[in-house]
Amino acid sequence: MTVRREAARTLAAAGVPSPDFDADELLAHVLGTTRSRLPYEPDLTPAQTQAYDVLVARRAAREPLQHLTGTAAFRHVELAVGPGVFVPRPETELLAGWAVEQAQAVVDTGRVPVVVDLCTGSGAIALSVATEVPAAEVHAVELGEPAHAWAARNLTGSGVDLRHGDMADAFPDLEGTVDVVVCNPPYIPLEAFESVAPEARDHDPELALFSGDDGLVAMRILERVAARLLRPVGVVGAEHADVQGESAPAVFAATGCCSGVRDHRDLAGRPRFLTARLAR
Numbered sequence: 001m002t003v004r005r006e007a008a009r010t011l012a013a014a015g016v017p018s019p020d021f022d023a024d025e026l027l028a029h030v031l032g033t034t035r036s037r038l039p040y041e042p043d044l045t046p047a048q049t050q051a052y053d054v055l056v057a058r059r060a061a062r063e064p065l066q067h068l069t070g071t072a073a074f075r076h077v078e079l080a081v082g083p084g085v086f087v088p089r090p091e092t093e094l095l096a097g098w099a100v101e102q103a104q105a106v107v108d109t110g111r112v113p114v115v116v117d118l119c120t121g122s123g124a125i126a127l128s129v130a131t132e133v134p135a136a137e138v139h140a141v142e143l144g145e146p147a148h149a150w151a152a153r154n155l156t157g158s159g160v161d162l163r164h165g166d167m168a169d170a171f172p173d174l175e176g177t178v179d180v181v182v183c184n185p186p187y188i189p190l191e192a193f194e195s196v197a198p199e200a201r202d203h204d205p206e207l208a209l210f211s212g213d214d215g216l217v218a219m220r221i222l223e224r225v226a227a228r229l230l231r232p233v234g235v236v237g238a239e240h241a242d243v244q245g246e247s248a249p250a251v252f253a254a255t256g257c258c259s260g261v262r263d264h265r266d267l268a269g270r271p272r273f274l275t276a277r278l279a280r
């Protein structure tokens, strides 16, 4: 389709990282179909062409693709997303997968796993665990008001216990009982503001991105919260920036709260998340 080729060229010229994929996704959105069905679709009507042009222009202005389609795919679930909530990223699927495995391991011992997703944002990790390990008891907390509203929408009917508040003092009722604490906290140093992609810098909430001068302020809070919530030998997993492959695990190693602190790489070989076990 000519219109689709032109759209991809426009997006490439605007510096969009995956112009062909995004042009296809937006076209599929306008046609109410999927990317794989595009070859079988008839030409766009004039009204559809106009709608497509508007979406391509907004994407060229670096609005996130997921804000334009209204959804983000994450593992086996679809999340509703838009202004006010962090768009879940593919790299976080690895951390969510780790949480799923840890919860399933508890199920395999004959117990109901208690899982807490701190900083839940859209609810992506909590919904994945609840969907993939239906026996799990899943709790989630989010501080940002708009993000909490998106999470409430995404988690409706999932059975997840969603709360609104600061992870620092969340879940006093669960202290010492949690099997798996999982968290994708904000972790970008304040000074790195300029280097953040426009989609994130201009559209993800600040609360979701930045975490003090070294990007580890939320990680230090998370370490204390995990130590408070975990049952003996419970586990914690946390995502971090690729440049924090040593500094983020060091937060957990420094206090002696945990044993077996180790870091995990993503599919591109970059340091991506740490895991540790409560040493008690």
Ligand SMILES: C[S@@+](CC[C@H](N)C(=O)[O-])C[C@H]1O[C@@H](n2cnc3c(N)ncnc32)[C@H](O)[C@@H]1O
Binding pocket: 086, 087, 088, 089, 092, 118, 119, 120, 121, 122, 123, 124, 125, 141, 142, 143, 144, 147, 165, 166, 167, 168, 183, 184, 185, 186, 187, 205, 207, 208, 209, 218
């Ligand atoms: C990087 S986003 C991750 C969202 C989601 N877990 C995901 O992976 O897509 C971090 C989230 O933590 C929330 N947040 C930041 N500080 C928090 C705090 N002290 N307590 C609870 N949530 C917090 C932000 O509002 C944001 O939604």
